[in-house]
Amino acid sequence: MFLEISNLTKKYNNKTVVSNVSFGVEEGELLTILGPSGCGKTTILKALGGFVKSDDGKVILDGIDITDFPAEERPVSTVFQSYGLFPHMSVIDNVIYGLKFIGIKRKEAEKIGIEMLKKVHLQGEENKRPSQLSGGQQQRVAVARGLVTRPKLLLLDEPLSNLDAKLRLELRSEIKAIQREFNITTIFVTHDQEEAFSIADKIMLMNKGELIQFSRPRELYENPTTKFSLDFIGSVNYDEKNSRFSRLEDVYFDDKGEEMEVLDYSFKGQIIEYTLLTSDGTTIRTVSLNRKGEFAVGEKVNAIVNWSPLDKLDK
Amino acid sequence: MKNIKYIKKILDKLLISIIYISILVFILYPILCVFYQAMFIDGSFNVNVLNDFLINDIKLLGNSLKVAILSTIISTIVAISVGIFYLVSNKRTRKIINLIMMLTMISPPFVTSLSYINLFGRRGFITHDIFGLTLNTYGMWGIVLMQSLGFISLNCLVVTGSLSRINSKIIYSARDLGADTTSVIKDIVIPLLRPTMLIIALLTFVRSLADFTTPAIIGGNFNTMATEAYLSMVAYGDITRASVINVVLFIPALFVFIIYRKNIQNTNMNEANELEEDILSKNGILYQIVKYISLIFIFFIIIQYSSIFISAFTKKRMGISYFTLKNFIETKAYISKTFMRSIVYSLISGICGALLGILIGYYLEIRKLRFMDFIDLVATMPYVIPGSFFGIGYILAFKGAPFFLTGTATIVVLNVLFKQLPFSSKIGIEAANQISYETINSVKDLGGTDFDVLKDVVLPMSKNNLFISFANSFTATMTTVGSIIFLVYPGQKVATLVMFDVIQSGKYNVGSVIAILIILITMTVNILFYKVLIRREVNVS
């Protein structure tokens, strides 16, 4: 493994906020840490960046144990949620700041910086101050600044959460493209599952400081190993009586199916979401594309449900 | 119903008039009076006295500038150093620094000079008792050192305030890119502190120019313009000469005032946060430098307060100090009624100042009334004009009809109230800015008048600010001396003035006792209000 974290633990005033977390990332891979707010995502990044001292655990990066390295000596770059740009420096000075600590002369550094700015579509903006840029542009400066020193590991802490929905999509694919181009090992923190699914090679799901599941996105959705994974990702129907569950897409209308009554429906544009009531009194939700005729509330319909057993899940 | 609305409208107009009139009459008018006194004789323009002063006493101007420049440099550098040390330190060290800043903020301004005499004076603990010397340590360097020591805490408070507005992620980013502590301080922290540095340097410069107490106590033969103005008033009763000197002192103050107003608008952009701990590692040459500067400063402060404490509880008999409570008994004779008077004045100034401040904030920021910008400008002026200038202005402005306030308690209370108004109005403006337009519009939407907005939204929502404002003004009034020294009649002295008197007549032990009493009172009031604030916040959340 290129990056290997073992038994990482962090406590604040005796409250454990990251508990015995171990995982690894291959070189050039993008790992997403996904989890609800307060679950310890930022704390893990801070431990990797060297901004908090962990109480226990080891971080090995490219064969070197960096656990006790201070932030300034780690080959790691962080892009913070609020970007942390230097407000008193121009864009180009922001981007090349890190180069002076690896002994690159100013002239040379400026050349590298301008190249880098081109890559993030910011040519021509080098002499502006960060405050003169839009949110999306600031974000790009932060990424450029982080990458210019060619770190071995790039950390992104909810980098898109300050942007509006449309820009978020745009920058998401830009970040992915840059990550591929540089083949840089990246950890991307988010609490947005759609974002995680669309960008990640692997997803690490966390809750309350603990690692819940570590897998490829598809596997996380299709084979949740815990109740939390099941609940947190996507939507789910429970049949507590028979101790089983189904995803919404596991329910489909079919004349051969069981008879159910339409309790409620809500129109969502491309799709329509139905709430159905089975004969034994279980409510089930499902979605169908807005294509055929709709069912009305109170109408009787036939549907097939593919159930999975709950008891194979932890907790 | 209609009647009530009508009354509320009148009340609103009445409040507006009170603000406009009071600020023009009690701030602008006295300032103009000093100028008039300095430049007009018998109603015609005449700058003979001014010319006279500039020709004959130019040396005083030189002395003042020398002291002011040195004090500014020292106290700015030390304050920035202590601020940076604070940034790098852990919680416990920060608490100690906070405590020290708080302690000096609630002390009367000349405790530094008093302790200097206690330690280095002709009969000082260190010079005389330890080294057996009888030195003449009175002079310029004593003034510079003691002034600096007095200004550092205030400046340091401004610096830590600015530091808490720096987003910690900026510092993290720099470290992330390879910057060690020295580079972060040099490349990030100091450049970001530049506007703050300018402000504290300018304010210190003006305060140093205006300070007459330190040179009066430990200056010896070294006179400054401020002491000369003070002496002109109290020794010769020459109000024209005092006015002239104060007008000269006013020019740099005005200059500073303009820069201050401009700069204050540029800073304060980010919200203040509690500074994160462990944001920088404790190493590197710059860290070592600021650490040692800070430790020396802390050491000085500890010595200073210890010396006052010791001097309050000891007396000397045949060169040997012994523990006694006699100083306290002796002090009684000087302070009968004085402390009560100080407290009452401070209470009035605290309460009225806080209310007036909120009203200014409301009418300026929420109602955006015409001329309110100008009113706010005038209301901020006492922040930089010399205290003695403001005091002389009051004498000149309110001696005749229709006021006849000379020698009354009213003139003293009005003076301290309006002298502290800049703090209160700043807090009031902050309070008003916290209130959203939605909230205000909701009141109107539901049929409320402007007066209801003030009564039901602005005042209740500003309670915390009111408390802070009150505590501020109370403390400032309890410890002030500059502006009221000419206004108070002998029979009606307040505690700081008595302290100043006894120190000047050499009764240092009594001075120390009074210093301790003043500190205890302001501390009690501050702690009480802090407790009230905390309790309120707990209840809310």
Ligand SMILES: Nc1ncnc2c1ncn2[C@@H]1O[C@H](COP(=O)(O)OP(=O)(O)O)[C@@H](O)[C@H]1O
């Ligand atoms: N400096 C700190 N002191 C005390 N508690 C903290 C500190 N920083 C974070 N925490 C706590 O640690 C937990 C995890 O925080 P964080 O890692 O920021 O979560 P996330 O990024 O997943 O939202 C939270 O409960 C938070 O309150």
Ligand SMILES: [Mg+2]
């Ligand atoms: Mg976070």
